[in-house]
Amino acid sequence: MLLLKRFCFGAIVxxxxxxxxxxxxxxxxxxxxxxxxxxxxxxxxxxxxxxRIKLSRSVKPDDSVFIKPERAAIxxxxxxxGMDYPLFETGAGLYCGAxxxxxxxxxxxxxxQTTNGKSYFSEFVDVKTTPPIDSINWARTANGxxxxxxxxxxxxxxxxxxxxxxxxxxxxSNYPSLWEYIDGTMVYRNNPxxxxxxxxSSSSTNIFIGSSAKxxxxxxxxxxxxxxxxxxxxxxxxxSINVKQRxxxxxxxxxxxxxxxxxxxxxxxxxxxxxxxxxxxxxxNDPNEMVIGYMYASSIDEQRIFIxxxxxxxxxxxxxxxxxxxxxxxxxxxxxFLGNYNLVIDEVRAGAAIVAYTGSxxxxxxxxxxxxxxxxxxxx
Numbered sequence: 001m002l003l004l005k006r007f008c009f010g011a012i013v014x015x016x017x018x019x020x021x022x023x024x025x026x027x028x029x030x031x032x033x034x035x036x037x038x039x040x041x042x043x044x045x046x047x048x049x050x051x052r053i054k055l056s057r058s059v060k061p062d063d064s065v066f067i068k069p070e071r072a073a074i075x076x077x078x079x080x081x082g083m084d085y086p087l088f089e090t091g092a093g094l095y096c097g098a099x100x101x102x103x104x105x106x107x108x109x110x111x112x113q114t115t116n117g118k119s120y121f122s123e124f125v126d127v128k129t130t131p132p133i134d135s136i137n138w139a140r141t142a143n144g145x146x147x148x149x150x151x152x153x154x155x156x157x158x159x160x161x162x163x164x165x166x167x168x169x170x171x172x173s174n175y176p177s178l179w180e181y182i183d184g185t186m187v188y189r190n191n192p193x194x195x196x197x198x199x200x201s202s203s204s205t206n207i208f209i210g211s212s213a214k215x216x217x218x219x220x221x222x223x224x225x226x227x228x229x230x231x232x233x234x235x236x237x238x239x240s241i242n243v244k245q246r247x248x249x250x251x252x253x254x255x256x257x258x259x260x261x262x263x264x265x266x267x268x269x270x271x272x273x274x275x276x277x278x279x280x281x282x283x284x285n286d287p288n289e290m291v292i293g294y295m296y297a298s299s300i301d302e303q304r305i306f307i308x309x310x311x312x313x314x315x316x317x318x319x320x321x322x323x324x325x326x327x328x329x330x331x332x333x334x335x336x337f338l339g340n341y342n343l344v345i346d347e348v349r350a351g352a353a354i355v356a357y358t359g360s361x362x363x364x365x366x367x368x369x370x371x372x373x374x375x376x377x378x379x380x
Contacts, residue, residue, distance in 0.1 A: 038120060039067060040281050040293030043246065044077055044110065046102040046127050047299035051077070053087055053095045055112065069093025074113040079106050080124055102127045102297060110281075110295045119284040122295035128247035131158055133303040136243050137222075140312055144229040149210075149243055153218040160253035161220055163208040165243045168201045168376055169234040174321045174364040179344040179357060181337035184330060186344070186357065195343075198367035199376055207260040209253060230316045235309050240379070242304040248296060255279050255294040304378065321364035325356050333357070 042053035055070035069092035078084045079102070087095035102108060107124040114120070134150040149163055173196045180189045189195075210223040226241060228234050248256070279294030309315055325348065326336040336342050336359060343365040348356040363369055 038070065038112075038114070038281075038283075038291050038293075040110070040112070040120075040122075040291065040295065042110075042293075042295070043252075044102070044108055044125070044127075044295065044297035045099070045300060046104075046297050047130075048099050049300055050099055051087060051097045053110065055093045055095065070114060072115050076111050077108055078111050079103070079108050081106055084111075104129060108297050118286075120281060120291055121284060122293075123280040123282075125249060125280070125295060125297050128158070128249060128296070128298040130245055130247040130299045130301045132301050133243065133245050136225075136241065136303050136305045138305075138307060144227055144232070145235065145307065145312060146224060147226040147228070147241060148222040149220065149225055149245065150222060151220045151245060152212075156218040158218055158247045159211060159213045160248040160250060161210045161223070162246050162248050162253075162256065163210075163223070163225060163243055164204050164246075165208075165225060165241050166201060166203045167226065167234065167239070167241050168199055168379075169239045170197065170199050170237040170379070171233055171367060171371065172196055172198075172237055173367045174319055175323075175345045175360060177343050177365045178346045181333060181344055184334065184338075186328075186333065194373050195366045195368060197375075198371035198373045199379070200371035201376075207256050207263065209248065209256050209260065211253060213250075230314075233317050233319070235307060235312055235315055236317050236319075237309055239307045240304060242302060242378075244300050244302045246298040246300050248298065251280060252294050252296040306380065319364065321360045324359050326359060327356050328354050 037058045039056045039058065040053065041056075042051070045051040053075055055073055055075070056067045057070055059068055071093060072089065073095070075087040075089075075095040076084045077087070077097075077100075081103075085097055085100050087097040090096045104127045107126055109124045110122040112120040131151060131153040134152060136147065136149055138145050138147045151161065153159075176192045176196050178189055178192055180187055204225075208223070208225055210220045212218045212220055225243065228239070279292070281291035281293045281295060283289040283291060323345065324336060324342065326332050328348075337344060337357075340362055342359045343362050345358040345360060345365065347354045348358060359365075367373065
């Protein structure tokens with residue numbers, strides 16, 4: 001058996017398979033059932049970020065088809081000159097390596113050796129240099145906010161582009177909580193702010209690509225990324241998006257374009273005939289074995305923008321919460337606040353006496369039930 005060396009490179013083939021956790025169900029055509037296909041997600045990152053490759057397999061327990069992680073594989077990036085860089089398994093089926101500076105004059109491939117003794121390779125691919133993002137902008141529409149990407153290559157050498165992004169937004173509780181009910185005793189809350197201001201994040205899962213191949217100039221103008229409907233909490237206070245742009249090869253673009261069409265029309269990464277979904281990965285032991293994935297090498301350029309609610313007048317998001325008023329006696333307080341389904345807002349006084357407390361559901365008062373109160377380092 002050929003002993004494969006291990007090496008490190010950056011990769012993530014942007015497929016539409018979500019492989020979080022142990023297994024995830026997804027649509028699968030009958031002709032692909034029980035094939036135990038290897039699925040390779042990733043691209044070779046030639047920039048300053050880590051390379052990440054996700055390996056998984058299709059399996060069919062009973063009548064449901066799942067993706068399960070491919071564990072304990074030997075994975076590396078190999079240059080035509082013989083230099084190689086290892087990727088190490090940092091999670092279930094997730095293989096990562098330190099940033100590496102690839103030689104733009106050399107071609108590279110991904111190599112995988114699985115525990116069943118099979119060896120898988122991508123074709124050798126050129127290293128693409130991604131031009132800078134010109135701008136990430138947005139426009140208010142009748143129903144929300146549309147975010148766009150703009151870029152160009154003055155050398156007319158790129159032509160094919162892909163984008164991924166992470167959204168982060170600040171949100172507030174409907175009401176500050178000044179008191180808390182602990183073991184039958186009402187106590188003034190030491191730090192009400194920790195339940196009031198929070199953040200939530202979400203990463204892109206769909207395929208976002210664009211091409212200027214049919215244009216005279218290599219210019220991408222207003223490529224649509226995110227649409228935020230005007231009933232969304234994302235713009236309730238402040239919103240930020242960090243967009244990562246990468247240059248694609250023609251083959252990678254055509255492959256992702258096919259995956260995008262399949263996922264949007266069929267709900268699956270596969271065509272009705274799965275052989276048409278094959279990329280540039282192959283099994284060295286069995287050339288007829290199908291491998292799902294397309295490997296390419298590219299640097300990344302990224303840009304972040306912020307949008308505040310005050311910049312978007314008449315934003316229609318509201319979280320509606322009822323307020324309850326609870327008499328200040330133990331039976332009433334126990335019934336309302338033990339178990340923390342409801343939380344206390346404030347006291348109600350009649351002269352010097354506290355006669356009642358107001359409250360609402362924890363979802364309306366405790367923002368940590370919908371996000372984190374740890375402020376992101378980049379937030380401003």
